[in-house]
Amino acid sequence: MPIYEYICKSCGEKFSLLQRVTATEKDTCCPKCASPDVKKVMSAFCCSNSDAGFSSPGGFSGGG
Numbered sequence: 001m002p003i004y005e006y007i008c009k010s011c012g013e014k015f016s017l018l019q020r021v022t023a024t025e026k027d028t029c030c031p032k033c034a035s036p037d038v039k040k041v042m043s044a045f046c047c048s049n050s051d052a053g054f055s056s057p058g059g060f061s062g063g064g
């Protein structure tokens, strides 16, 4: 299942949820204030920086 990002129009909380493809904004409530007035936003998984070095063969290391 894909991860969708939402922004709550009531309190401004930004959150992401693992949802079915068929899920809509109407199926979603803000986890902070429980408002159903949320807006789906496009995830920034791709098409961001042209200088991204995501093709590292060693995998992830370190932490943050």
Ligand SMILES: [Zn+2]
Binding pocket: 008, 009, 010, 011, 012, 013, 030, 031, 032, 033, 034, 035
């Ligand atoms: Zn909210």
